[in-house]
Amino acid sequence: xxKINRLETSYYKSLTRKMAFILILxxxxxxxxxxxxxxxxxxxSYREKIHAHLKEIVLKHKQNIDxxxxxxxxxxxxxxxxxxxxxxxxxxxxKQQLTSLRREFGTVFEDIGVINADGRQLAYAGPFKLxxxxxxxxxxxxxxxxxxHSISDVFMGLRSKPHFIVSVRKQYNGQYWILRATIDFLSxxxxxxxxxxxxxxxxxxxxxxxxxxxxxxxxxxxxxxxDMFRFLKAAEKSSEQVYIVERKNALGREKIYAGAMLxxxxxxxxxxxxxHDAFIDLEHARNIALVILLxxxxxxxxxxxxxxxxxxxxxxxxxxxKEMMSQQVIETGKLASVGELAAGIAHEINNPVAIMxxxxxxxxxxxxxxxxxxxxxxEEFHRALKQINIQGRRCKEITHKLLSFARKTDSRIQEVQxxxxxxxxxxxxxxxxxxxxxxxxxSLQNNLPTIHLSHTEVQQVLLNLIxxxxxxxxxxxxxxxxxxxxxxxxxxxxxxxxGPGIPRAILGRIFDPFFTTKxxxxxxxxxxxxxxxxxxxxxxxxxxxxxxxxxxxxxxxIPVNIEGSPESDLVSDRLNNNQV
Amino acid sequence: xxxxxxxxxxxxxxxxxxMTKRLTKRNLNITTAFSGDEALEKLEKDESIEVVILDVKMxxxxxxxxxxxxxAKFPLVEVIMLTGHATVETGIQGMKIGAFDYLxxxxxxxxxxxxxxxxxxxxxxxxxxxxxxxxxEITNRRD
Numbered sequence: 259x260x261k262i263n264r265l266e267t268s269y270y271k272s273l274t275r276k277m278a279f280i281l282i283l284x285x286x287x288x289x290x291x292x293x294x295x296x297x298x299x300x301x302x303s304y305r306e307k308i309h310a311h312l313k314e315i316v317l318k319h320k321q322n323i324d325x326x327x328x329x330x331x332x333x334x335x336x337x338x339x340x341x342x343x344x345x346x347x348x349x350x351x352x353k354q355q356l357t358s359l360r361r362e363f364g365t366v367f368e369d370i371g372v373i374n375a376d377g378r379q380l381a382y383a384g385p386f387k388l389x390x391x392x393x394x395x396x397x398x399x400x401x402x403x404x405x406x407h408s409i410s411d412v413f414m415g416l417r418s419k420p421h422f423i424v425s426v427r428k429q430y431n432g433q434y435w436i437l438r439a440t441i442d443f444l445s446x447x448x449x450x451x452x453x454x455x456x457x458x459x460x461x462x463x464x465x466x467x468x469x470x471x472x473x474x475x476x477x478x479x480x481x482x483x484x485d486m487f488r489f490l491k492a493a494e495k496s497s498e499q500v501y502i503v504e505r506k507n508a509l510g511r512e513k514i515y516a517g518a519m520l521x522x523x524x525x526x527x528x529x530x531x532x533x534h535d536a537f538i539d540l541e542h543a544r545n546i547a548l549v550i551l552l553x554x555x556x557x558x559x560x561x562x563x564x565x566x567x568x569x570x571x572x573x574x575x576x577x578x579x580k581e582m583m584s585q586q587v588i589e590t591g592k593l594a595s596v597g598e599l600a601a602g603i604a605h606e607i608n609n610p611v612a613i614m615x616x617x618x619x620x621x622x623x624x625x626x627x628x629x630x631x632x633x634x635x636x637e638e639f640h641r642a643l644k645q646i647n648i649q650g651r652r653c654k655e656i657t658h659k660l661l662s663f664a665r666k667t668d669s670r671i672q673e674v675q676x677x678x679x680x681x682x683x684x685x686x687x688x689x690x691x692x693x694x695x696x697x698x699x700x701s702l703q704n705n706l707p708t709i710h711l712s713h714t715e716v717q718q719v720l721l722n723l724i725x726x727x728x729x730x731x732x733x734x735x736x737x738x739x740x741x742x743x744x745x746x747x748x749x750x751x752x753x754x755x756x757g758p759g760i761p762r763a764i765l766g767r768i769f770d771p772f773f774t775t776k777x778x779x780x781x782x783x784x785x786x787x788x789x790x791x792x793x794x795x796x797x798x799x800x801x802x803x804x805x806x807x808x809x810x811x812x813x814x815x816i817p818v819n820i821e822g823s824p825e826s827d828l829v830s831d832r833l834n835n836n837q838v
Numbered sequence: 839x840x841x842x843x844x845x846x847x848x849x850x851x852x853x854x855x856x857m858t859k860r861l862t863k864r865n866l867n868i869t870t871a872f873s874g875d876e877a878l879e880k881l882e883k884d885e886s887i888e889v890v891i892l893d894v895k896m897x898x899x900x901x902x903x904x905x906x907x908x909x910a911k912f913p914l915v916e917v918i919m920l921t922g923h924a925t926v927e928t929g930i931q932g933m934k935i936g937a938f939d940y941l942x943x944x945x946x947x948x949x950x951x952x953x954x955x956x957x958x959x960x961x962x963x964x965x966x967x968x969x970x971x972x973x974x975e976i977t978n979r980r981d
Contacts, residue, residue, distance in 0.1 A: 605895070608943050608944070609853065609943065611944055612850075612853060612943040613850060613852045613853045613856065613944075616856040616857055616944065617852075617856050619856075619860055620856050620859050623859075623860055651944075
């Protein structure tokens with residue numbers, strides 16, 4: 259039994275697991291697929307958006323810076339074209355021009371100077387004492403003397419301050435000369451410095467050699483930025499001439515770089531931002547989604563498990579009920595076959611008994627004729643024959659009782675007079691009761707209406723209750739009282755014994771199937787549960803009142819008008835009519 | 839003069855034998871049969887039989903079937919069914935078909951005698967009525 263229980267438990271456990279698993283799978287799969295797909299798409303489009311945004315910013319600033327440079331160049335160019343070499347070599351004049359430039363462009367122009375082809379500064383206007391300075395070895399000069407316009411890289415130069423030079427080359431008397439102006443680094447730097455996004459986004463400018471042309475916003479590791487120029491070249495280039503690249507730096511931080519060429523591809527404007535920073539909104543959204551997913555997942559798992567457990571509990575209950583039902587069917591079948599067997603045996607016994615009685619009768623007949631009247635044993639003969647007759651009749655009575663109880667077990671609805679049935683059952687139990695020293699008393703209300711129900715089933719209920727009562731009284735003997743009475747629309751049958759009573763602890767379980775107080779192998783524990791099933795089915799009630807040491811009373815309440823059309827049984831009608 | 843001419847039909851030979859003895863002793867004229875077929879045969883041969891005591895449960899043709907034949911061929915012959923309790927229903931069924939009454943085994947001799955007497959007199963009454971009817975018919979015809 260315990261093995262079966264264990265098997266069943268493991269069966270239900272695996273059923274629970276399977277159900278929960280399927281529920282979880284079915285709930286999770288679409289959720290994960292959909293959210294994964296959406297996240298992927300969203301990530302993609304967000305990336306596109308960020309890239310587009312960066313491109314636009316970089317492009318705008320590239321244009322800004324280019325315009326700034328060109329503007330400054332054109333100012334110088336205009337100056338050089340408007341005035342003659344001699345005019346410009348006049349320092350006073352030059353100062354005047356610088357002042358007007360500054361008036362026009364602000365403090366962007368730091369100083370201004372005229373340099374001849376040898377690199378010697380012929381005239382200078384500005385805050386530094388740079389008259390007669392020799393630039394022949396300076397890189398910017400070498401470049402400037404070879405092109406019409408040039409803008410130098412940022413360098414420290416003679417004044418030990420970062421600056422760059424805008425220069426225009428002119429010719430005078432077959433000799434080149436150069437008008438140059440220094441651009442204030444700070445005001446140039448501000449163009450780039452303003453380009454700030456998020457916490458980590460900033461821009462800077464590199465020259466061909468990979469040197470910073472602006473003051474970087476924070477300490478960037480130069481080494482990694484140096485080859486960036488090369489890297490950017492290899493990077494994907496969009497139609498707007500903007501390079502976008504995402505890569506990890508030496509510290510393992512992923513960064514986004516957006517770059518654009520400036521100043522005729524000499525400089526590179528780079529905007530860099532940590533990817534984490536750029537995608538912070540996305541990450542935020544993703545984190546929230548993850549949290550929701552997690553909470554939802556926990557919810558789903560819990561629900562699935564609880565749901566599966568509850569379902570399996572229901573299934574187990576249904577299984578148990580089914581088992582109980584089939585057990586009942588088996589029990590009924592068993593009773594039926596026992597009844598049939600009893601009927602067969604009783605009938606077969608009837609024949610020999612009939613013959614025996616007839617033979618005895620025949621002998622009696624003969625005794626009257628024969629000349630045995632004087633025989634001293636005549637009385638004995640008569641006594642013996644009478645005894646045979648009496649015992650034969652007793653046999654007949656017993657077999658008839660057996661037959662009347664074991665009439666084909668069927669659940670056909672018949673008209674039943676409850677009092678008669680009680681008497682039948684009491685008569686049947688009387689023998690057993692006598693051995694157990696139990697007295698059965700009946701107190702039956704007259705004129706009970708006939709009710710329509712299965713003869714066999716009600717008989718079974720009564721027999722079960724009486725047998726239980728007898729069993730309860732087994733040890734000491736006692737009295738069983740059976741009372742029938744009307745109460746409203748119900749007939750009530752009480753079966754009361756004055757036995758030891760049922761302990762309160764088990765009172766609630768006595769109708770449970772397989773619950774028995776009898777020793778193993780003696781009772782199936784189905785009796786009361788079958789009674790319960792039968793009474794419930796016909797719409798009645800079965801109750802128990804018990805006091806320890808006082809006795810137990812089982813009360814059956816049977817409705818007089820039982821639902822369903824009574825299947826009137828002609829045979830029993832006729833039987834009743836004939837016997838009256 | 840016997841009380842009645844009775845055909846006792848039962849497959850239990852000792853029962854039939856003893857009953858024959860006892861009933862004969864009580865002034866009944868007994869013919870015996872041990873099966874339904876035999877009973878019909880006997881009825882065919884012997885027109886004087888008035889009452890058939892017929893066991894319900896017999897091998898071969900059972901009591902009910904035999905009863906049907908008897909009622910079809912010899913409608914005036916009265917039949918008393920002899921049943922065990924388990925076959926009361928069939929006994930009653932027999933009465934619906936037209937048996938006179940049923941008795942349960944083992945049966946009380948006096949009850950049986952009384953029933954046979956009643957059955958025989960009923961048969962005779964019927965016969966008398968038939969005779970009367972015939973006489974009437976004949977007298978009517980004369981008129």
